[in-house]
Amino acid sequence: MSYVNTREILDKASKEYYGVAAFNINNLEFLQAILAGAAEKKSPAIIETSEGAIKYAGMGDYFKGARIFVNMVKEFANDLDIPVALHLDHGKDFNIIMACIKAGYSSVMIDASHYDFEDNLRITKDVARIAHAAGVSVEAELGQLAGIEDNVEAAENVLVNVDQAEKFCAESEIDFFAPAIGTSHGAFKFKGEAKLDYDRLKKVKEITGKPLVLHGASSVVQEYVKIAEEHGADFGGSKGVPSDVLKETVKFGINKVNTDTDLRIAYIAGLREYLDNDSKQFDPRKYYKVAMDYTKQVVMDRIDILGSAGKI
Numbered sequence: 142m143s144y145v146n147t148r149e150i151l152d153k154a155s156k157e158y159y160g161v162a163a164f165n166i167n168n169l170e171f172l173q174a175i176l177a178g179a180a181e182k183k184s185p186a187i188i189e190t191s192e193g194a195i196k197y198a199g200m201g202d203y204f205k206g207a208r209i210f211v212n213m214v215k216e217f218a219n220d221l222d223i224p225v226a227l228h229l230d231h232g233k234d235f236n237i238i239m240a241c242i243k244a245g246y247s248s249v250m251i252d253a254s255h256y257d258f259e260d261n262l263r264i265t266k267d268v269a270r271i272a273h274a275a276g277v278s279v280e281a282e283l284g285q286l287a288g289i290e291d292n293v294e295a296a297e298n299v300l301v302n303v304d305q306a307e308k309f310c311a312e313s314e315i316d317f318f319a320p321a322i323g324t325s326h327g328a329f330k331f332k333g334e335a336k337l338d339y340d341r342l343k344k345v346k347e348i349t350g351k352p353l354v355l356h357g358a359s360s361v362v363q364e365y366v367k368i369a370e371e372h373g374a375d376f377g378g379s380k381g382v383p384s385d386v387l388k389e390t391v392k393f394g395i396n397k398v399n400t401d402t403d404l405r406i407a408y409i410a411g412l413r414e415y416l417d418n419d420s421k422q423f424d425p426r427k428y429y430k431v432a433m434d435y436t437k438q439v440v441m442d443r444i445d446i447l448g449s450a451g452k453i
């Protein structure tokens with residue numbers, strides 16, 4: 142099975158209405174934990190790296206960073222009987238997008254959502270043309286990631302506009318589409334109750350027919366927040382997208398579920414706990430172990446929530 146085009150994973154998910162988590166990584170340990178969890182669940186896996194992750198891995202050289210991730214992911218994927226894809230998350234720098242295409246990423250996101258509609262469409266079209274010529278699939282975004290307050294006017298300004306979504310998907314030739322429906326990145330997503338615009342989501346699915354992507358989709362699992370806080374962390378007031386809300390979004394057409402914060406929190410919980418309990422330890426292979434076990438557990442829980450177990 143091994144290394145595939147992200148489109149293969151998401152077209153199937155869109156047809157059969159389940160979600161596949163896309164997990165952000167910066168290093169080897171997160172990749173190992175994610176793939177171990179996905180393999181155990183027999184779930185397809187999407188690994189994604191931000192521009193920051195690529196610069197970090199390549200120590201500033203993003204061509205090197207992109208190659209490191211492609212080589213690392215392929216090396217593990219080749220031995221697994223699940224489909225594995227590697228995706229560039231929030232590509233904003235044209236040079237980094239090109240470096241990823243050249244290095245052999247399965248897909249790239251062009252995030253020009255901060256430009257006005259016409260510019261976003263024009264830039265997205267250009268990237269889609271180049272990426273497709275290299276056999277790489279493309280994600281793009283419309284709207285801004287910001288939580289919905291109780292204010293209709295504010296929501297209209299930040300959430301995806303359905304008519305624009307139709308034109309954008311019809312003209313840009315993208316493969317999967319990220320509509321802003323009320324989530325935001327990080328561990329502090331909602332002040333009150335988690336609130337997403339399901340009606341808007343349903344309309345976007347109906348009108349575009351594309352595999353859809355939910356950004357800022359971490360649940361901020363309180364079990365791990367608690368462990369981290371018992372060992373010195375302070376994530377007071379953190380709040381994510383609860384699993385029943387995630388399930389609803391999948392029912393209404395979300396297929397790629399971007400997850401970074403949940404992995405970071407599980408990892409830091411394990412690391413802090415281990416170090417607190419063994420002050421003499423300085424072998425990284427020992428103190429990363431619990432961190433990786435917790436990360437793997439979060440990965441498997443997500444796979445169950447989104448319904449991608451066994452979908453290979």
Ligand SMILES: O=C(CO)COP(=O)(O)O
Binds near residue numbers: 327355356358403
């Ligand atoms: O959207 C994300 C990456 O693109 C990650 O979102 P979280 O911060 O909710 O994990």
Ligand SMILES: O=C[C@H](O)COP(=O)(O)O
Binds near residue numbers: 194
């Ligand atoms: O969308 C944002 C991701 O969580 C990546 O964040 P980063 O830029 O800190 O790597």
Ligand SMILES: [Zn+2]
Binds near residue numbers: 231252254282286
């Ligand atoms: Zn964006």
Ligand SMILES: [Zn+2]
Binds near residue numbers: 231326356357399
């Ligand atoms: Zn995102």
